[in-house]
Amino acid sequence: MTALVRAASLTNYLEVSRHLGLNPHALLAQVGLSTALLDDPNQRIAVSSVVTLLEESARVSGCETFGLRMAELRQLSDFGEISLLLSHQRTLRDALQVIVQYRHLLNDALAIHIEEAGKTVIIREEVVTDQPQRGRQATELAIGVMLRLCAALLGAHWHPISANFTHTAPADLAIHRRIFGCKLVFGSEFNGIVCPATDLDTANPLANEAMARLAQRYLDTLQAGGKLSLELEMRKTIYLLLPMGRATIEQVAQTQGMNVRTLQRRLEECGVTFSDLINGVRRDLVIRYLENPSYSLGRIADMLGYSMPSSFTRWFIAQFGMPPASWRAQHDRRQEQH
Numbered sequence: 001m002t003a004l005v006r007a008a009s010l011t012n013y014l015e016v017s018r019h020l021g022l023n024p025h026a027l028l029a030q031v032g033l034s035t036a037l038l039d040d041p042n043q044r045i046a047v048s049s050v051v052t053l054l055e056e057s058a059r060v061s062g063c064e065t066f067g068l069r070m071a072e073l074r075q076l077s078d079f080g081e082i083s084l085l086l087s088h089q090r091t092l093r094d095a096l097q098v099i100v101q102y103r104h105l106l107n108d109a110l111a112i113h114i115e116e117a118g119k120t121v122i123i124r125e126e127v128v129t130d131q132p133q134r135g136r137q138a139t140e141l142a143i144g145v146m147l148r149l150c151a152a153l154l155g156a157h158w159h160p161i162s163a164n165f166t167h168t169a170p171a172d173l174a175i176h177r178r179i180f181g182c183k184l185v186f187g188s189e190f191n192g193i194v195c196p197a198t199d200l201d202t203a204n205p206l207a208n209e210a211m212a213r214l215a216q217r218y219l220d221t222l223q224a225g226g227k228l229s230l231e232l233e234m235r236k237t238i239y240l241l242l243p244m245g246r247a248t249i250e251q252v253a254q255t256q257g258m259n260v261r262t263l264q265r266r267l268e269e270c271g272v273t274f275s276d277l278i279n280g281v282r283r284d285l286v287i288r289y290l291e292n293p294s295y296s297l298g299r300i301a302d303m304l305g306y307s308m309p310s311s312f313t314r315w316f317i318a319q320f321g322m323p324p325a326s327w328r329a330q331h332d333r334r335q336e337q338h
Contacts, residue, residue, distance in 0.1 A: 002046050002047075002048075002130060003046070003047040003048070003108035003109045003128075003129055003130050003229070003232055004044040004045065004046060004047060004107075004108050005044070005045060005046075005047045005050055005106070005107040005108065005109065005110075006041060006042055006043070006044065006045075006080060006105075006106060006107070007037055007038050007040060007041055007042070007043040007044070007045050008041035008042070008078050008079075008080055009045075009050055009106075009107060009141075010033075010038055010045075010050060010053075010070075011041065011070070011073075011074065011078050012069075012070045012073040012074070013038070013053075013057075013070060014035065014038070015073065016066065016069045016070050016073075017057055017061070019069075020057075020061040020063050020066070021061070022057060022060060022061055027053060027056060027057055027060070028053065030053075030056065031049040031050075031052050031053045031056070032046075032049055033045060033049055033053065041078070041080060042080060047107065047108060047109040047127070047129050047130075048129050048130060048131065048133060050138065051127065051129060051133045051134075051135045051137075051138045052133070054066060054067050054135075054137035054138055054141065055133075055134060055135070055136070055137055055138075057137075058136075058137050064170035064171065064172070065140070065170060065172075065175040065176065066137050067136075067137035067138060067139070067140040067141035067144070068140045068141065068144050068175055068176065068179060069175065070141055070144075071140070071141050071143075071144025071145045071147070071148060071179065072144065072148075072175075072178075072179050074144070074145050074148045075148075075152070076148075076149065076152045076153075078145075079106065079149070080105070080106070081105065081215075081218065081219060081222065082098065082099075082102050082105060082106065082219065084211065084215040085098055085102075085212055085215035085216055085219060086098055086099070086149070086153070087153070087206060088204075088206065088207050088208045088209070088211045088212040088215065089153070089204060089207060089212060090203065090204055090207045090209075091200060091201050091202060091203060091204060092150060092153055092154055092158075092199060092200045092201075092202065092204070093114075093200035093201055095149070095153055095204075096112070096114055096123065096200070097114075099112060099149075100112050100114070102219055105219065105222055107127075108229070108232065109127050109128050109129050109232075109236070110125070110126075110127060110142065110236075111124075111125065111126040111127075111128050111236035111237065111239055111240050112124065112125055112240075113240040113241070115244070116197060118197075119196060119197050119198075120161060120194055120195065120196060120197060121194070121195055121196070121197050121199070121200055122190065122192055122193075122194050123146060123192045123193045123194075123195070124190050124191065124192040124240050125139070125142050125143055125146060125191050125192045125193075126139075126191060126236065126239045126240055127139055127142055128232070128235050128236045128239050130232065132283070132284040132287075136167050139165065139166075139167070139191050140165070142191075143163060143165070143191060143192060143193060144179055144180075146192075146193060147160065147163065147179065147180060147193060150193070150195070150199075153204055154199060154202055154204075157199065157202045158195075158199060159195065159196060159199055160180065160181070160182040160193055160194070160195045160199075161182060161183065161194040161195055161196065162182055162183040162184065162185050162193070162194045163176070163180040163182060163183075163184055163185070163192075163193055163194075164185045164188035164189075164190055164191060164192055164193070164194065165184075165185070165186050165187075165188055165191055166187070166188055166189070166190065166191055166288060166289070166292065167186065167187075167288075167292065168186055168187060168292055168293070168294070169184070169186040169187075186294075187292050187294035187295065189243050189303055190243060190244075230266055230267065230270055231267075231270050231272055231277070233256065234252060234256075234267070234274075234277050235277060235280065235281060237252050237255050237256070238252060238277055238278060238281045239281055239284075239285070241255075242278070242281055242282070242285065242303070242304065242305055243285070243303045243304075245302075245305060247278060247281075247305060249263065249264075249274045252274070278305075279319075282304050282305075282315070283319060285303070285304060286300065286304060286316065286319075286324070289303060289304075290324060290327060290328050290331065291331060293332075297309060297312070297313075297324055297325060297328075300312070300324070301313075312324070
């Protein structure tokens with residue numbers, strides 16, 4: 001089942017690409033899209049095409065902040081039908097729960113987890129496609145859009161502590177500093193935003209309970225028509241929970257509102273096991289982590305759920321035919337040659 005996203009995910013693509021001197025029509029055609037598709041923000045398009053388009057646009061333009069520049073121009077209204085419900089939530093916490101609940105109406109590949117840690121909150125985000133893809137631009141676009149949403153709802157009451165990215169820093173941080181206005185952490189263990197817990201409970205002065213109920217009834221009719229891919233939903237959940245050391249079958253089942261036996265039966269019907277899914281996500285994440293020179297092999301082993309580095313090394317050799325240190329050395333040599 002192909003993961004889909006609203007064409008609104010490419011809002012401002014034409015403006016940013018033209019500003020950078022690109023030919024957006026040609027780039028869209030390369031991934032099987034057209035400018036006509038972008039005229040209808042609710043048109044569903046393949047997430048993989050969007051991720052590829054953003055990465056290629058960044059490469060051709062030489063602009064490492066392509067996705068972030070698109071996010072900078074986003075408005076609350078770009079969330080489509082969900083924007084009405086968002087704008088009338090009592091607090092940011094409620095609005096984030098709306099995003100989690102109705103994310104399938106926005107983007108099948110968007111994974112969000114809200115984690116409270118004392119006086120701070122971590123809003124974790126991942127863009128998880130059907131097949132592994134490098135998605136630096138899509139990730140920064142998603143985090144930038146989340147920041148714009150929080151700022152739109154809270155205004156001067158929004159005080160992010162940090163914006164976190166698992167990838168390395170770009171050569172120039174000016175755009176990141178302008179958009180986020182907070183500490184930037186690259187080579188982080190997660191993608192997302194950290195903010196004070198008090199921000200989540202600040203009252204929204206525009207909240208209207210009656211309007212929120214009306215919008216929710218309408219969204220529920222749209223939600224009812226969509227069929228979600230259990231395998232993709234599991235992958236998204238594992239992506240978020242694995243670096244936290246919480247990607248057990250019990251925890252994953254709980255996030256889906258099922259017991260373990262029901263989850264195992266449903267996965268069996270899909271022809272896949274839980275260990276297959278864990279292994280697949282580990283394969284995706286280990287490459288991302290090894291490409292980041294700031295991650296030690298011990299830290300990578302821990303983030304992938306291995307308590308012993310030797311267990312991680314054995315798994316890696318079984319998957320990729322060489323030790324992780326050798327893979328990293330080969331990758332570094334290739335990078336130097338380019």
